[in-house]
Amino acid sequence: MPGSSTAAELVSYAEAVTRYEPLIGLETHVELGTVTKLFCGCPAAFGGAPNTHTCPVCLGLPGSLPVPSRTAIEYTIRIGLALNCSIAEWCRFARKNYFYPDMPKNFQISQYDEPLCTDGWLEVTLEESELGAYGGGAGGPRTFRVGIERVHLEEDTGKSQHMGGATGRIHGADYSLVDYNRAGIPLVEIVTKPVEGTGALAPAVAHAYVRELRDLLRALGVSDVRMEEGSLRSDVNTSLSPRGSGRWGTRTETKNVNSLRSVERAVHYEIERQAAVLDGGERVIQETRHFHEESGITTSGRSKEEAQDYRYFPEPDLVPLAPSRDWVEQIRSSLPELPAARVARLQREWGLSGVEMVEIRNAGALDLVEQTVAAGAAPADARKWWLNELARRANDTGAELTSLPITPGGVARVVELVASGTLNDRLARQVIEGVLAGEGTPDEVVAARGLAVVSDEGALGAAVDAAIAAHPDVADKIRGGKVAAAGALVGAVMKATRGQADAARVQEMILARLTQS
């Protein structure tokens, strides 16, 4: 490999992390769930017909002035406190100057060297199952403390759509459309310190950090974190240094990665790519890179060396922020139970394994499972339905679990119908299909589709007798002691009843007729 490698070639992951120590860092942007935008009264709601959620302020019209939302500042402080940060006694907004058509003022009101929250941490735990993929796994779960450099508040930009042209970028487009509905929506940026000592686990730690952060933000009630709508996006910094060298390598910044799995894949890919560059005796270029979901690779964006000078200076249209200590303490005392504590409590209450809890959290289903349990379902059943059938259907349609048109109460009812023997799993899936298709509640779907399990002994007995008569050879095997052969007869009965028979009862009836015991 050395001598022949180019940037396009990769070094296998195992080799890469043997020779190099990865260092990662994440900058995560999350849109706050405030009712109004950061500096005006326009709705901050996602969507809307283009340019309808706008006013002179968020359009940056001449003469307009920003007035900060107290709620957005409070939410930022909530995040800072939950991340164990210090809250500034005095800080300022700053202008970040650059020209782009979707920036109404051609500067963004952000924070620069005086962020609202600084110097905190977030603990993330990797379960054994997550360690396994990177050669870990023995010795139980591992906990990493990710340092938080800063949390600051800024306004989002508008959205451009570049029409025509090959790249979908502004250069080469026939024309561009700009929607300013998003302009001015409050955005919080959470920046980690460099995360050292992860070794081969770097991609998993990155994944677990974003997961923990997402759950934290939801628990705080500051954002509904719809990752598929881009309301949480992470820039992932990755660098490698030769093991034992004691110095940090040159980092790349992979922009706008917007799913947990993509965060992990992006780090994984960058480690393999950078190892190949270094093995080839070349320098890693400090640059921004783009991650491609389909191929799982990153490609070069603009080089940091040609990066713009943003000419930051304190925003003169706003007075400094000076949150009183009373207010900060009031916010601190109103913080809800945080995810790490909540997961530990629920795991205890539900009797599930750490791995099962991680699966629930990765799927973003903790609230749903909790509500389903509260509606009467057994925790294991609630977990099973949300993570298998419903997660599959959400995945098929590209929706978040929470946006499926079925309530935790509905799922609990399905679980109850299965437990009572009214439905089997196969029928239950059809009921769920009906509920998702808008056919009504689970009970309404059962009634409308006639889906109840056939438990009428007379009807079942006739079907069993018919199956035995139709398959004399199988019946003989069972009589001869090969009980396992009964499966074929059960299948025949299920087919004859179009799946509505209780399979366990059918098995019992077959064995009762063909064996002595």
Added chain:
Amino acid sequence: MDGELTRMTAADLAAAIAAGDVSAAEVTEAHLARIEEADPRVRAFLHVAGDQARAAARAVDERRAAGGELGPLAGVPLALKDVFTTIDMPTTCGSAILDGWCPPYDATITRRLREAGVVLLGKTNMDEFAMGSSTENSAFGPSHNPWDLDRVPGGSSGGSSAAVAAFEAPLGLGTDTGGSIRQPGAVCGVVGVKPTYGGNSRYGVVAFASSLDTPGPLARTVLDAALLHEVISGHDPCDSTSVDAPVPPVVAAARQADVSGMVIGVVPELGGEGIQPGVLAKFNESVELLESLGAKVTEVSCPHFSYALPAYYLIAPSEASSNLARFDAMRYGLRVGDDGTHSAEEVMALTREQGFGAEVKRRIMLGTYALSSGYYDAYYGKAQQVRTLIIRDFEAAFERVDVLISPTTPTTAFRLGERVDDPIAMYLADLYTIPADLAGNAALSVPCGLAPEDGLPVGLQVMAPVLADDRMYRVAAAVEAALDARRGYPLLNDARGLA
């Protein structure tokens, strides 16, 4: 009667309208007629809104007829600087880049004026984006000084000061960033007031330098200025930098017009080299006058004022370079090069190249440089430190005296074209006014006579502590009353430019 109406003060007009001696409609017609007669020579207005003015006047007359309450300036006409947004008139800021732009909203001050029944006659000329001291930087040509049409009316609010001095309007509104109300007031022989920063809302005032811009009145008398000051002032929730404090009692102070027992400081740093002898002479006479009226006058040094001008020319352009970035052809205003052959970036560049004048470009470049990475600390950062020192100079001075005074400008009105090729000479017109802008405290200019060598008006600057605007009105009103009494008629009767 018409001629008499345009010569009346705002206070007298409001009283006459309230008493039913004259209708707001008649007052408005008189001023529109005067504009028609005088403005082809003065060129104070960029846009005259006759129909809207007549409708506003009619509304005042109807309210009065219906027995409704009238505000202290109801029915009085006003000339609005073209930097305030107006929903029913264009707002250009004197720039080609905004030619024809009609804002979808009123500035807070525009709204307050309308609610008070003040009749907006139209929008007045100004140096492009308020950058200049002569109105010669307007994309639409300069305005002329009613005292001598070959001279500048000052700037950047020169259109408003010229309109007031030419009796086209009893009241004008301007904005002061480095002296842009006081300097045109001084050279046109009218009262120009820069209230405490934050005392008047900036919402809807197209920004030049956000931390400095201050809207304020221009008027022919101190009392008129005070009446306008109270109508437009007060906290505005749409402006974060607006002060949430009671408006200083400036009308009462203007009526009090009494300086006995006050301690007044003369700032030696404002009035040294380069000052015109006649300006200095009139200033010295003002000092003697104030002493004769019972004030104690003492010298108070403000050592850092000498650095105000260079600090200002870093801070103001820095903020301007960012504030003016929004004029990019994407959403409103001029668009150049949108012919299918240019990229968005090129359209932005072509539009800004063609749409901005030389002075605006100069300041955008200065500011961009001063904020650049590697230069920020040496320029913008250092200038902010100077600003802090100037604030401390003021604070120390106001521990010893009630107000500070100086000449408003080093010279009387200069000739059109005289300084256009010499930016530094132009900048020096604001040498004495800039410290109050940097510190954010209140200051005004009141006429204190005519310079013997050229017969042109001289302004006396009175500076007061933050939110103590009333003090400077007391002093200015006392000076005005004494000089008017001595002369026997208002100063502006001597303005012969239109004769």
